[in-house]
Amino acid sequence: MIFYRQNLTDAQLLDLYKKILKPRLIEEKMLILIRQGKVSKWFSGIGQEAIAVGVTAVLDDSEYVLPMHRNLGVFTTRNIPLHRLFSQWQGKASGFTKGRDRSFHFGTQEYKIIGMISHLGPQLGIADGIALADKLQYNKKVTAVFTGEGATSEGDFHEALNIAAVWKLPVMFIIENNGYGLSTPTNEQYACENLADKGIGYGIDSYIIDGNNILEVYNKLSQLKEQMQENPHPVLLEFKTFRMRGHEEASGTKYVPQELMDEWAAKDPVSNYRNYLTQIGVLTTEFDEQLHAEIKQEIDENLAIANAEPEIVPTYSGELDDVYKPYQYEEVNPSDEIKNVRFIDAIRNSLEQSMQRHNNLVIMGQDIAEYGGAFKITDGFVDVFGKDRVRNTPICESAVVSAGMGLSINGYKAIVEMQFADFVSTGFNPIVNLLAKSHYRWGEKADVVVRMPCGGGTQAGPFHSQTNEAWFTKTPGLKVVYPAFPYDAKGLLNTAINDPNPVLFFEHKQLYRSVYQDVPVDYYTIPLEKAALLKEGNQVTIIAFGAPVHWALETLAHNPEIEADLIDLRTLQPLDTETIFASVKKTGKVIIYQEDTLFGGIASDLSALIMEECFEYLDAPVKRVASLDSPIPFTKALEDQFLSKNRFEKVLSELLKY
Structure with a gap:
């Protein structure tokens, strides 16, 4: 392995060594604890530390990073107190999910880390939304999102890359190509030679990087980040590496040829970098031993803190109260001035006044910009609010819903219009597994309204006529609103937009132009959950x-x-x-x-x-x-x-x- 320090100082070289050594020593401790039965599950990143550490070291602390469950180096490089990580893994209250989710399935706004869900793909769309919020603020920030070679076969991967390319979003899409899914080798996952080649079809600059070479990772990404700050655009980065342990510890590695394990063991990112620093005189044996001792002491001290923490005592109220983010309803009474309008006009009026009221509100959907949407509800909105906030989307419901979550994470409100409620099926996963569960899992709001034109009576057939509210009323964490009158439609949609929780807002298509009612001209609200x-x-x-x-x-x-x-x-x-x-x-x-x-x-x-x-x-x-x-x-x-x-x-x- 060849290292090029370029213009890095001795102090910078040593800092990267400290950062790559720490997750390795934590992992070695975790493997001992697993054998002792003190940790229930572990997804090892041994052999892949250079990617997580290199990427995170390039980003500023204010820039979001979205890791996977093999990226301990992201968390340690952001200097999260180890006792909180240990408590998270032990399912204790001072972890990040209060015992509700395990390992790295969590996020933290304090450290600008957005954790994964097991469905993998949606986090790529979240990165799009986060980067869109940054781009709208012109703050020159870059977002980095991790995925594995296995997830590149998911539709969300392709949807997210396409959106980022079309919208020119500053996202680093990081593929950790470590050779295997759970046990499926890469030659059974895709037929192209390199995953980086997939960027060509989306017009995205792509690069192949040695994922075991910390300096190659750090220097290349530093260069790319500078370019992305000056000219926002996405990049696709394929990091060649290898998973040295099982998918998780219980899986083992019997399906991996021994010669392959030996080949990659010789490319170990920690030992090779240590040898390089020793050879150029930057790292001495004495200082290396001192670092090992200091990190091991930090690990032991923080483990003691986590071990001393009592087990969680469950309560019904404690669980149920966190399903939704607390929201103090703001009553805005209607004015005396009224106008007799159709149901569709009331929806349009709500959207228009809410866009005026919330400068951070973005509407996304197919054909909603110049065309005005399938039902012309947003016709003329581009002239008033601009295309930054009224955004046509490609036909990719899943990534758009995930992008709405990303906007919410980064301080915006999002409205996602389904052209027809039937089409939400292709965006179902991020709604029920991401939006619905985020507050319960790690206290993060999902300030997203999904508008759902629905219902029969218009002879539109099996794919454009469903009223599918029951798909969502079953899912804890979602709010489902279904008005029947223009007055209610406007007031309830206003409240849904104000509410920081995810709302599925059903609008019956047959009512759009057939039902009239006197509706206040000015802005007003109606409380949800009131019949x-x-x-x-x-x-x-x-x-x-x-x-x-x-x-x-x-x-x-x-x-x-x-x-x-x-x-x-x-x-x-x-x-x-x-x-x-x-x-x-x-x-x-x-x-x-x-x-x-x-x-x-x-x-x-x-x-x-x-x-x-x-x-x-x-x-x-x-x-x-x-x-x-x-x-x-x-x-x-x-x-x-x-x-x-x-x-x-x-x-x-x-x-x-x-």
Whole structure:
């Protein structure tokens, strides 16, 4: 291995040695603790330290780095107190996740480190969002994000590279090519010779770097960072290295040929760099021994602190209170000036006034800029707010949602428009595994609203007509809002944008241009998780949301003799159970009306809740009315048959006669 110091001083060379030695000595200690049963799981980075240390040493402490679970050198180079790392690995309260996640699955704003989720790919999109926030602030910062050769096969990898290229984002995409996935060698993962070649298709400058040579890593990245600061753009960096231990310690390395292990053992980044420094007279044996002793003492002292910390005592409130970031609702009352507008106008008005109110709010989506979106809601926004804040995206829902998370991490608010709610399936992973869990896992907000044009009745067929709220009401950490009226749509969307938690905001397409209402002209808010009681009566409770609210109103108008409480849920998660239970206890009969298919819909959970909490007040079984359990069809006759609208009145009549 050949080292070129270039213009680095002796002090800089020694500093890099200290930084690369520390994670190695910690790892050696961890391997002992694993054998003693004091650490449950370990993902070793032995042999790869030069990459994590070199990258982090190049970045300023204010620049974000997004590591993987083999990048201990990132955390130690940022000088995180070791006892906190040890507590994290032991699942104790002073770790970074309060025992809720393990190893390196955490982040910390204090040290500008954003940890991974096991699905790997979304963190590349997060880096895009972080870098976009930096670029919008013109602060010349660079973001570095790690991934392995295995994750380069994931769609998120390609989506994130494409976004970064199109938007010219200052992101270092770092591939640690260490030879294997868990046990799958690279020749069974991809057919190209070098992963760096993948950058060509995206118009990204790509480089292959010896990942075991700390000076090559440090010097090359220092040069690239300077270029990226002057001219923001992404780079793709393939670091050739090798994983010297198993995927995790329990996996072992029996599937790796011994000659390959021997070849890479000779390229050990720590011992080779130590020998180089010794040969040029920068490192003496005495000083090396002193460094070893000091680091080992630091490890032992911090282990003692972590070991002395008591085990976590779980409480229900402690867990449930951290699912959402605490948010103090700000009530803004509407003015007296009103205008009769359509549902779609209310959405547009909310977005426009929220963009004026929040200078850090960015809207992203397909065709939303000059074209104005599929439904023309943002038409003209570019002229007012500019393309920096109203951004067309490539067709890559997953990376765009992840980028929204990155914007949130770096001080911005994000709105992601799904062209149709159906298309959210390709962005499902970052919503349910990233946005939903970030605050619970490590206390980080996800200030992202995902707008969801949804619903049937427009003969748009199986791919453009779903109302898929139940995909998300099941996931703790998400808020799900589904207004039925223009007044509610504007006020609730304003609140959703203010709320630092992730919100799925459903907008029924058929209501866009068919429902009118008097709506205040000025900005106002409506609290989430508060249902609306639209009609009052003693015979039956009707619970609905979205288009079925209007269908229920039509039914009641045709049957004036029915005295019903009609509840518009408005927010599906968190749910206003107080209003629901109070009505059920009054009427004794309940019918739940949804457009979604029956099995697994939110009506099922509502029914179960009512049966559990209000059983003694019920005079009849709880009834559910929903669409057929089939995909939604295209032809009008088939769609009419599919939708729940034509079955509601019959079921309601039967319930009243019970």
